[in-house]
Amino acid sequence: MGKVLVVDDHPVVRLAVRVLLEQGGHLVLEADNGVDALQQVRNQGPDLVLLDIGIPKLDGLALIPRLLEQERPPKVLVLSSQPPQHLAQRCRQLGAGGFLSKEAELDGLADAVKAVLAGYSYFPQLPPAEAGSEQQQLASLSDRELAVLRQLARGATNREIADAMLLSEKTISTYKARLHLKLGTSNLVELLELAKRQGLD
Structure with missing residues (x-):
């Protein structure tokens, strides 16, 4: 059994995960944003970080490499409501040990935690x-x-995205221009429709 830090900005999700993990004998810590999570990893030294991607202050994708460069790096298991076809491979490349979709029943969570703590990978099989x-x-x-696109898809303004990601509004505008270029969209409506089709809202 291990010490697990659950990082999610939804209290209900944290509670459900805490109950499940404590039943399995794990000691559970909690954080609701990336900055606090990093601080807890430094202070508490968890064995595993169970991480949502869409968290405030420092999102999950930015947090994974920072967790892994700690003196005693924890294992990382991503638990996300975002579609695995966009994020699972990206999380693997960043060094996460596994990816679990919140859309799946949480029945698989105990197995995923056990596998990743034991040093195994736990990723869904996805078609190319x-x-x-x-x-x-x-x-x-x-x-x-991708983080900017996800925030736009949720209806956030440039100012809200800038505040959440600790960036300037000008930088967010630059990211939006790059999104249009890479995704072949010419306006915000097209961009949001594409994001919705791909389950990023």
């Missing part, structure tokens, strides 16, 4: 994206670009 498809275009985005 077709050349030229929207999935492939999304795969070409940087982590920051």
